[in-house]
Amino acid sequence: MDVLVDRKTAPSIKLPVDFTIELPVARQHTLSNGVEVYTLDMGTEDVLMLNIVFFAGNAFENKKAVAAATNYLLKNGTSKRSAFDISEQIDYYGAHLNRNCYSETAELTLHCLGKHLDHLLPVIGEIISDSVFPADEVEIYKQNASQRLKVNLAKSEFVANRLIDAHVYGEQHPYGKYNNLEDYAALQREDLLPFYKEHYQQGECVIFVSGKLPYTLISLLDKYIGSLPLRPRNKARVLQWPLQPAAEKKTEIINDPDGVQAAIRVARHFPNRHHPDFQKVMVLNTVFGGFFGSRLMANIREDKGYTYGIHSYLLNYIGDSGWMISTEAGRDVSKATLKEIYHEMQRLRNKPVTEEELMMTRNFMLGSILGDLDGPFHVIGRWKNLVLNNLDEGYFYRGIHIIKTVTAKELQELANKYLQEEAFYELTVI
Amino acid sequence: MIQFEKFTLPNGLRVIIHEDHSTPMAVVNVLYDVGAKDEDPNRTGFAHLFEHLMFGGSIHIPDFETPLQMAGGENNAYTTNDLTNYYIQLPAENLETGLWLESDRMLSLAFSEKSLEVQRKVVMEEFKEHYINKPYGDVWFKMREMAYKVHPYRWQTIGKELSHIEHAQLSDVKNFFFKHYNPVNAILVIGGHVHTSTVMQQVEKWFGDIPAGTKYNRSIPAEPPQQEERRMEVRANVPLDALYKCWHMDNRLHHGYYVADLITEVLGGGGSSRLYQALVKEKQLFSNIECYHFGSVDSGLLTIEGKLVKGVKMEDAEKAVNDELEKLKQEGISEKELEKTKNRTEATLAFEDMSVMTRANNLAFYELLGDAALFNQDREKYFSVTRDDILNYSRKIFDVKNSNTLCYFAENGSLN
Numbered sequence: 001m002d003v004l005v006d007r008k009t010a011p012s013i014k015l016p017v018d019f020t021i022e023l024p025v026a027r028q029h030t031l032s033n034g035v036e037v038y039t040l041d042m043g044t045e046d047v048l049m050l051n052i053v054f055f056a057g058n059a060f061e062n063k064k065a066v067a068a069a070t071n072y073l074l075k076n077g078t079s080k081r082s083a084f085d086i087s088e089q090i091d092y093y094g095a096h097l098n099r100n101c102y103s104e105t106a107e108l109t110l111h112c113l114g115k116h117l118d119h120l121l122p123v124i125g126e127i128i129s130d131s132v133f134p135a136d137e138v139e140i141y142k143q144n145a146s147q148r149l150k151v152n153l154a155k156s157e158f159v160a161n162r163l164i165d166a167h168v169y170g171e172q173h174p175y176g177k178y179n180n181l182e183d184y185a186a187l188q189r190e191d192l193l194p195f196y197k198e199h200y201q202q203g204e205c206v207i208f209v210s211g212k213l214p215y216t217l218i219s220l221l222d223k224y225i226g227s228l229p230l231r232p233r234n235k236a237r238v239l240q241w242p243l244q245p246a247a248e249k250k251t252e253i254i255n256d257p258d259g260v261q262a263a264i265r266v267a268r269h270f271p272n273r274h275h276p277d278f279q280k281v282m283v284l285n286t287v288f289g290g291f292f293g294s295r296l297m298a299n300i301r302e303d304k305g306y307t308y309g310i311h312s313y314l315l316n317y318i319g320d321s322g323w324m325i326s327t328e329a330g331r332d333v334s335k336a337t338l339k340e341i342y343h344e345m346q347r348l349r350n351k352p353v354t355e356e357e358l359m360m361t362r363n364f365m366l367g368s369i370l371g372d373l374d375g376p377f378h379v380i381g382r383w384k385n386l387v388l389n390n391l392d393e394g395y396f397y398r399g400i401h402i403i404k405t406v407t408a409k410e411l412q413e414l415a416n417k418y419l420q421e422e423a424f425y426e427l428t429v430i
Numbered sequence: 431m432i433q434f435e436k437f438t439l440p441n442g443l444r445v446i447i448h449e450d451h452s453t454p455m456a457v458v459n460v461l462y463d464v465g466a467k468d469e470d471p472n473r474t475g476f477a478h479l480f481e482h483l484m485f486g487g488s489i490h491i492p493d494f495e496t497p498l499q500m501a502g503g504e505n506n507a508y509t510t511n512d513l514t515n516y517y518i519q520l521p522a523e524n525l526e527t528g529l530w531l532e533s534d535r536m537l538s539l540a541f542s543e544k545s546l547e548v549q550r551k552v553v554m555e556e557f558k559e560h561y562i563n564k565p566y567g568d569v570w571f572k573m574r575e576m577a578y579k580v581h582p583y584r585w586q587t588i589g590k591e592l593s594h595i596e597h598a599q600l601s602d603v604k605n606f607f608f609k610h611y612n613p614v615n616a617i618l619v620i621g622g623h624v625h626t627s628t629v630m631q632q633v634e635k636w637f638g639d640i641p642a643g644t645k646y647n648r649s650i651p652a653e654p655p656q657q658e659e660r661r662m663e664v665r666a667n668v669p670l671d672a673l674y675k676c677w678h679m680d681n682r683l684h685h686g687y688y689v690a691d692l693i694t695e696v697l698g699g700g701g702s703s704r705l706y707q708a709l710v711k712e713k714q715l716f717s718n719i720e721c722y723h724f725g726s727v728d729s730g731l732l733t734i735e736g737k738l739v740k741g742v743k744m745e746d747a748e749k750a751v752n753d754e755l756e757k758l759k760q761e762g763i764s765e766k767e768l769e770k771t772k773n774r775t776e777a778t779l780a781f782e783d784m785s786v787m788t789r790a791n792n793l794a795f796y797e798l799l800g801d802a803a804l805f806n807q808d809r810e811k812y813f814s815v816t817r818d819d820i821l822n823y824s825r826k827i828f829d830v831k832n833s834n835t836l837c838y839f840a841e842n843g844s845l846n
Contacts, residue, residue: 007537015502093773371455373454
């Protein structure tokens with residue numbers, strides 16, 4: 001053995017808790033119509049991401065599936081261009097235009113090379129101001145969305161994901177409701193038009209742009225988006241809806257009698273980011289099931305081999321949050337998996353985490369944030385989170401401070417406050 | 431243009447260093463020249479199972495994860511039919527922790543019985559999650575066996591069957607390690623906020639004394655050209671009928687690979703692509719349709735797959751796909767379509783290059799293909815493809831004798 005290299009001793013390291021972490025600053029602009037734009041000029045490749053966030057999620061629909069359908073069909077025809085013409089223009093410049101509909105917000109996201117932006121923004125402006133939702137496009141959407149849903153309903157994890165939200169928040173709650181085949185069947189073009197007018201054409205929005213930005217960016221945005229009758233985001237609006245959780249805490253569903261795995265979801269309601277416990281619980285969650293070295297992974301995957309992966313996380317909503325544990329485990333060990341999940345909650349309640357485990361968690365979290373901050377799309381994602389939740393960069397720095405200083409005793413207290421088995425809804429879908 | 435330095439240690443380890451001072455992070459990427467194609471047909475899935483065991487402790491370091499997490503690092507790995515790749519990202523100040531961890535597990539594993547026992551189960555659950563408990567999850571087991579008769583691409587990375595994983599023994603693990611996991615069969619890439627001269631010294635310190643091992647020279651039989659149309663029908667409890675078609679295409683280093691890649695763009699890239707526009711939008715025969723390939727090192731498969739709209743007959747759907755291919759073979763593509771595919775490729779390459787991790791991954795991959803410098807030639811190779819290339823290549827590969835068709839029928843589907 002070569003005596004020169006001591007392989008048993010770890011090389012000395014600079015602990016991430018000793019790092020100073022800085023959030024690159026986003027610049028704020030206001031377009032002529034009052035719409036806010038946050039920009040982050042960062043990176044060396046000529047790429048950018050334009051993310052337009054509307055308050056047009058399913059919370060704002062009066063009939064199911066309308067928000068999702070409107071969002072999906074935004075780019076399927078304007079009075080000047082067919083769906084094909086729009087796609088052709090986007091594709092020709094090597095860009096990607098994605099739509100996403102969530103509970104509170106719905107988005108349009110453009111990824112493109114900066115040099116092509118001036119060819120693409122006119123199309124974006126047109127989509128926001130002049131989509132016509134052609135009847136045949138609506139019919140194709142209904143048919144294909146139903147088919148997609150049929151395939152998804154054959155997957156236990158899909159069924160579990162939608163039901164657990166319904167159990168925690170209630171089926172009428174924006175986070176808990178979900179679309180069935182009959183909802184797609186009942187959709188009509190006439191449902192989409194007023195929703196589009198209110199929530200897109202004249203809707204509230206906020207814009208995030210990141211990457212290597214052309215110097216003409218703001219004037220281009222003002223020309224094609226600032227001239228539209230959009231409204232700035234209403235910061236005073238409260239996005240909260242009454243909870244109507246399920247009566248039964250524990251549910252088991254057989255979706256596929258031949259299923260070899262069980263999709264397990266264990267979840268509870270949790271307050272939003274403004275609650276003083278939120279950021280501390282982010283640390284507790286990391287210890288519990290937030291990374292590869294977490295308690296749930298170490299026990300249920302790395303010791304017992306019950307699953308390929310198990311994770312816990314806080315749900316990314318604005319008005320309320322939730323705390324979720326999610327795994328696909330062998331059918332024969334699904335009960336044993338649940339037992340271990342509760343056992344890990346109990347351990348966190350009964351005994352403080354060791355200083356070593358806490359230090360590892362702090363360093364892991366900080367290293368991960370540091371790694372995240374080197375890419376423009378991740379950094380603007382953090383800004384977007386702050387802005388949409390009515391928070392400022394002080395929240396980011398408080399989070400860093402909490403990761404560095406939260407104590408084992410505080411985490412134990414939080415475990416006793418929140419990680420109580422009785423507070424969780426349990427769902428097993430086979 | 432990606433800048434890098436390359437050198438080889440006396441033990442044969444190839445080392446590539448790529449500086450990028452726009453990030454505070456460093457990445458350590460270790461690629462081993464072994465994939466599922468190197469497996470014994472009766473013990474498939476082993477390369478991937480082995481990847482899991484690389485996290486079960488090495489000869490001097492019982493726990494891989496804790497010291498890495500303490501240093502603020504994250505890591506993961508993947509196995510394909512061609513290769514196994516491990517990567518770490520951590521603050522650049524702590525680069526040496528990554529080198530320490532990777533060099534120790536290249537030197538030797540701890541070979542723990544417990545780790546094997548647990549990871550066998552974990553991988554079996556991974557198998558179930560992705561291939562058994564999913565509608566259409568068995569397609570690629572069947573399709574690969576139909577398309578490949580000789581080449582080991584005939585099984586998937588996860589393996590042919592659960593029992594192969596269940597029966598893996600610790601002696602298999604040891605043999606596999608000493609055959610494949612040594613400097614002469616590995617490529618190390620260090621990237622990010624690092625300085626080449628310092629890194630060279632650190633790499634020599636940690637990797638220099640690892641015994642070279644024996645170069646593994648694979649002798650994989652080439653898949654003979656397919657001479658007859660192959661078809662298969664499957665009936666299963668799925669909601670919709672689905673159609674899968676594959677054609678053999680050229681290997682990763684061949685000009686044909688780049689042509690095939692652009693053909694997948696013409697047929698399936700974006701909302702204006704030919705198959706989507708004609709078959710989903712205009713004729714409404716499919717509710718979705720995709721065209722892609724696997725980026726394989728050896729000759730791969732160009733694939734079209736789609737789910738049929740309820741009520742559409744399989745033969746009508748297939749005929750419509752064939753008509754589109756026939757049109758391509760007769761008329762080729764327009765100049766504008768060619769420009770579009772190239773613009774799309776240019777953007778894809780630029781987005782990939784944003785992350786130092788992806789760049790390090792790619793440098794290792796191209797070095798595996800023969801030379802890391804090939805990375806910088808990709809763009810040019812795509813841009814050299816002509817309309818005639820597309821026309822000729824589509825005539826060559828979209829030959830019925832080169833085709834493999836799997837018709838997946840929903841049981842009782844006709845009743846709905």
